[in-house]
Amino acid sequence: MLNLARMTRSIPTVLLSVLMSAGAAMAAETVPLPDTISPQAKAVIEFLQSAGLKQLKGPAPDDLAGWKALHDAQEKALEGPNKAVLEQFGATVTDAVIGGVPVIDIRPKGWTDDGRLIVYVHGGAFTLFSAHSMAGLGALVTDAAGMRMISIDYTNPPAAQWDKVQAQVDAVLKGIVAQGTPINRVALFGDSAGGNLVMRAVLKLRDEGAGMPAAVLLFSPWADLSNSGDTAITLPEADPTLSYAGLLANSALAYAGGLDLKDPRVSPLFGDFSKGFPPTLIQDGTRTILLSDSVRTYRALKAARQDAVIDLYEGMWHVFQGAPAPEAAEALASAGAFLRQRLK
Numbered sequence: 001m002l003n004l005a006r007m008t009r010s011i012p013t014v015l016l017s018v019l020m021s022a023g024a025a026m027a028a029e030t031v032p033l034p035d036t037i038s039p040q041a042k043a044v045i046e047f048l049q050s051a052g053l054k055q056l057k058g059p060a061p062d063d064l065a066g067w068k069a070l071h072d073a074q075e076k077a078l079e080g081p082n083k084a085v086l087e088q089f090g091a092t093v094t095d096a097v098i099g100g101v102p103v104i105d106i107r108p109k110g111w112t113d114d115g116r117l118i119v120y121v122h123g124g125a126f127t128l129f130s131a132h133s134m135a136g137l138g139a140l141v142t143d144a145a146g147m148r149m150i151s152i153d154y155t156n157p158p159a160a161q162w163d164k165v166q167a168q169v170d171a172v173l174k175g176i177v178a179q180g181t182p183i184n185r186v187a188l189f190g191d192s193a194g195g196n197l198v199m200r201a202v203l204k205l206r207d208e209g210a211g212m213p214a215a216v217l218l219f220s221p222w223a224d225l226s227n228s229g230d231t232a233i234t235l236p237e238a239d240p241t242l243s244y245a246g247l248l249a250n251s252a253l254a255y256a257g258g259l260d261l262k263d264p265r266v267s268p269l270f271g272d273f274s275k276g277f278p279p280t281l282i283q284d285g286t287r288t289i290l291l292s293d294s295v296r297t298y299r300a301l302k303a304a305r306q307d308a309v310i311d312l313y314e315g316m317w318h319v320f321q322g323a324p325a326p327e328a329a330e331a332l333a334s335a336g337a338f339l340r341q342r343l344k
Helices: 039-051 064-089 135-145 162-178 193-207 230-234 244-256 291-303 326-342
Strands: 092-098 101-107 117-121 148-152 186-191 215-219 280-285 308-313
Touching: 039 326, 064 135, 092 162, 101 135, 101 162, 117 135, 117 162, 117 193, 135 148, 135 326, 148 162, 162 193, 162 244, 186 193, 186 326, 193 215, 215 326, 230 291, 280 291, 280 326, 291 308, 308 326
Parallel strands: 117 148, 117 186, 186 215, 215 280, 280 308
Antiparallel strands: 092 101, 101 148
């Protein structure tokens, strides 16, 4: 069980805190916070609002140098915080290569090999972050589940687009099976854009007859790149971190490489789930423009008669699970219990 006291020294939000270091301006306006969330969560949201994350502008979709500069600045800024989180939780991280793709192997403190494995595909709008800079969030999930994790260090767009990125995820999954871990002893975990990639990977494995993982864990999946959900209309002002026009739109275009943004190859929400999908837990908060992606993903899975649960948290922001707040601790405990239940 995750201990909240252990989290209070961790970075406020593994996914997004570094954007402040990338030069975002101070926010001009904020939306009042409800009294229905914890004081700790309020403090984090106030920090995120003051950081002006929504004012961050992404480079043009094909600006390789611009995206690399932004990416590299974030990687450098997260070196210290990630080291602190890993040391705090006693996790070990080892670089490796599986299927010709770089990965990191994260093992929680006290881990013993029982054959169960989480494969993590990190988020960051496809264009941002890496397996290393997202190792802090990975460590939180491994600690909650008590399982080993392989995190895939895919090539960020626009240096690679959807087909190459998805091929890298597929190669790692098939490489893991080739090394002796059956796919039904694997759970896939993805946050934000990583959730998109996880959904696509499952559908590809299924359609190829390669089997499916035992479970899927999604933190606020960016399942529809076209920004067409209800909360894209209703929550832009309340969301303390995300702006589609500011960063996500150009990231989506950099990843999609000319495909229509509602093409199922880049927006798996529009894929076919009727032929099967693993038991899925979707976690999200009520204060993010991508909430509709989570809701619609859940509805699509249920309409296809698949086993899915949506686990929503009052007043929480996009991928809030890395924050020092009781809501985050509760969500991580729930995620860990789900993974243990599905991976016997």
